[in-house]
Amino acid sequence: AQKITQTQPGMFVQEKEAVTLDCTYDTSDPSYGLFWYKQPSSGEMIFLIYQGSYDQQNATEGRYSLNFQKARKSANLVISASQLGDSAMYFCAMRDLGTSGYALNFGKGTSLLVTP
Amino acid sequence: ETGVTQSPTHLIKTRGQQVTLRCSSQSGHNTVSWYQQALGQGPQFIFQYYREEENGRGNFPPRFSGLQFPNYSSELNVNALELDDSALYLCASTLMNVAGGQNEQFFGPGTRLTVL
Numbered sequence: 224a225q226k227i228t229q230t231q232p233g234m235f236v237q238e239k240e241a242v243t244l245d246c247t248y249d250t251s252d253p254s255y256g257l258f259w260y261k262q263p264s265s266g267e268m269i270f271l272i273y274q275g276s277y278d279q280q281n282a283t284e285g286r287y288s289l290n291f292q293k294a295r296k297s298a299n300l301v302i303s304a305s306q307l308g309d310s311a312m313y314f315c316a317m318r319d320l321g322t323s324g325y326a327l328n329f330g331k332g333t334s335l336l337v338t339p
Numbered sequence: 340e341t342g343v344t345q346s347p348t349h350l351i352k353t354r355g356q357q358v359t360l361r362c363s364s365q366s367g368h369n370t371v372s373w374y375q376q377a378l379g380q381g382p383q384f385i386f387q388y389y390r391e392e393e394n395g396r397g398n399f400p401p402r403f404s405g406l407q408f409p410n411y412s413s414e415l416n417v418n419a420l421e422l423d424d425s426a427l428y429l430c431a432s433t434l435m436n437v438a439g440g441q442n443e444q445f446f447g448p449g450t451r452l453t454v455l
Contacts, residue, residue: 266429266448266451267447268446269446270445325387326395327374327431327444331380331381
C-alpha cells in the first residue's frame with residue numbers, strides 16, 4: 224500500500240524568501256508519479272508540479288521545483304521567491320502508474336503562511 | 340479556472356437522508372474521480388469512472404455510489420448519511436489514455452456537505 228507523509232503541519236516564510244515543504248512516501252510499486260497540489264481557502268485543488276519515478280531530472284515549473292531523492296523516498300517541494308498569494312494548504316500525492324486507475328493518494332498537507 | 344464545475348456549493352442534510360452531488364468535467368475528459376476531504380485532512384479517494392463504468396474504488400462503503408453520463412458529467416450519491424460524512428467532496432477529471440503517465444487531474448471547487 225502507498226503512504227504519503229507530510230510532517231510539517233504549518234510553515235511560515237517571509238515574502239521573497241524560499242521555502243521547502245517536506246514529503247516522504249512509501250510504495251512497493253516500481254513505477255509511480257508524485258504530485259504537488261495547492262489548495263487555497265476556496266477549496267479548489269491546483270496542480271503545481273509532477274515527478275515520475277523514472278524521470279532523471281528534478282521537475283521544475285516556474286517558481287516551483289521538486290527535490291526528488293528516490294533512494295530516500297522523498298519529494299520535497301521548493302518554492303522560490305515566495306509571494307503573499309502562496310499562502311495556502313499544500314498537498315503531496317502519489318499514484319501508481321502501473322494501473323489503469325487514477326487514484327491519487329494524498330498526504331495530510333502543510334499549511335503555508337507567507338508574511339510581508 | 341480548471342473548467343470543472345460542481346453543484347451545489349454547500350449543502351446541509353440530516354442523518355439518514357440521501358444526497359446527490361454533481362460534477363461537470365472539463366471538455367474532452369473521459370475520466371472522473373471523486374474524493375472526500377474531511378476537515379484538516381488530505382482528500383481520500385472514493386471511486387473513479389471511466390467511460391461510464393466504475394474502474395476503481397477506495398475504502399468506502401456501498402452507500403457511496405456514482406454515475407457517469409455520456410456527456411462525462413457525473414454524480415456522487417450517498418445514502419443513509421452519517422455525521423462523519425460531513426466533508427468537502429471534490430471531483431476531478433482527466434483524459435485517460437493508454438500511455439498513462441502524468442494524466443494531470445483537474446479539480447473542481449468542491450461541495451461542502453454538512454450532516455446534522
